[in-house]
Amino acid sequence: MRLAYILCIAALCPAQDVTPVADHSGDAETGRWTFRIFCAPCHGIRADGGRGPDLTLGTYSAGDRDEDLARVISRGVPGTEMAAYAGRVSDEEIRRLVAYIRSVAHTSDNTSIRGDIAAGETIFWNKGGCGQCHRTGTKGSSIGPDLTRVGRQRSLAYLRASLLQPDADVTPGYATVTVVTRDGKKIVGVERNFDNFSAQFVDLSGKYYSFEREDVISMKREPRSLMPSTYGQVLNETEVNDLLAFLSSLRGGR
Ligand code: HEC
Ligand code: HEC
Missing domain, CATH: 2.30.30.100 (SH3 type barrels.)
Incomplete structure (x- = not known):
């Protein structure tokens, strides 16, 4: 019985592997399952971000062509939490992951924050006192994580949670x-x-x-944060949005 079962699987497996290369109709769906396993822990179950950036915005720091997305998945972003997946998933699966990301991307910009970047920057260095613990570019202190590229690295939802509930998801290495x-x-x-x-x-x-x-x-x-957990009381809603607009604008250029 057992032997027959094993033989049966061995006979079926290669047959499943030879999906016709030209038929891409199921790619996004297959990609979604791979995404759930490998990528959702950081990019969220719906790809709309978490610890990693929101991938549904339709525009990417890595570039907007399919090749650009495939390259960043395959090679990763050195020095960040985004690892290289080249050895772990096949080129075929990477193509399906790109198809999945394309299928969930929306072009309307309704998740971007309404806030004043310049006002947010002022709050960051003054009222918020964020520069006592954080650095952007060459300014500030490095007690907490460097925020120079945080707008590229993190989703808006993650940034909001970091600001209002610092204990919720403590940055690895900063316990x-x-x-x-x-x-x-x-x-x-x-x-x-x-x-x-x-x-x-x-x-x-x-x-x-x-x-x-x-x-x-x-x-x-x-796993708790030494960042003050009082910003939800200290800052009003407009100030929080201005600060978030400033944080999302930090993409490494400053
Ligand atoms: C451990 C967390 C983590 C995991 C797991 C992860 N990523 Fe990422 N990913 C990141 C971070 C952080 C960045 C931003 C890197 C940077 O600073 O540019 C990123 C960037 C990206 C980008 C580039 C976004 C842009 O705007 O350029 C793509 C595309 C991407 N990831 C796809 C994936 C896919 C597909 C998987 C699963 C195979 C995956 N990631 C797994 C954390 C992760
Ligand atoms: C007393 C020091 C201190 C101050 C002041 C402070 N932070 Fe933090 N911050 C930290 C520490 C420590 C962490 C890492 C632990 C964690 O995830 O909360 C952190 C984490 C963060 C993160 C998550 C970074 C990442 O990549 O995961 C963001 C965003 C952030 N802080 C923004 C701010 C902003 C905006 C302000 C000002 C309103 C501020 N912080 C004030 C100490 C501080």
Whole structure:
């Protein structure tokens, strides 16, 4: 019985692989399943973004041709969370992923934010105090993540959540580290490195610390943010939208 079953599968599999190359009608649908497995964790189940950018806008930093999208999927964006998929999915599957992205893209720009970029920039450096922890280009501090390319890297929904609920999705590599030293002093900061043996972190004044586990009473890393969670109260709706417009305009050029 079992052997017959295995033989049956072996006989069927190659038959399924020889789909005619010219028939692309099911591509977007097949691509959707691949997308759900590999891409949805960052780009969202509907491709409208999350930790990664919204892919439904119909226009892309990588370029707007099918080849541009295929290239960015295949090679990734070095130095970002966007990995190269060339070894993991076939060229055929990449073509189907592009077909899927095309099928969900809308050209009307109804997800863009209504806000004043210049007003947002002023809030960023003044009322918001964002520059105390963040850098854009050469300005600001690097306690929190560098925001120079954040408009390209993240969706609007993610940026809004980052601003209003910092604990919701903590940027990888920027968790909160707490160390209690032998003399009972508790030091809290933003992770730089953390493993079983040591911790390196920066406190909110920008001071850098490095400890070996054996030299301290305790060290722990928690998935919460040291970014203030009060911006929803401190800023009104117009100010939030202006700030989001400014953040989405940060595409690496500044
Ligand atoms: C771990 C998170 C993550 C995963 C998983 C991921 N991406 Fe990305 N992706 C990103 C980020 C972040 C960027 C923005 C990179 C940058 O800074 O330019 C990006 C960029 C892109 C872009 C370019 C967008 C543009 O405007 O140029 C495309 C297209 C894309 N991803 C498609 C995919 C596809 C298809 C998959 C699945 C095979 C995938 N991504 C998986 C995080 C991810
Ligand atoms: C006291 C330091 C501090 C201040 C002030 C601060 N942030 Fe943050 N921010 C952080 C830290 C730490 C993180 C990383 C942990 C997390 O995801 O919340 C972060 C994360 C972010 C992210 C997510 C970045 C990414 O790529 O995932 C955005 C966007 C952001 N902050 C915007 C702002 C804006 C806008 C302001 C001003 C209104 C601000 N922050 C003020 C410390 C700060």
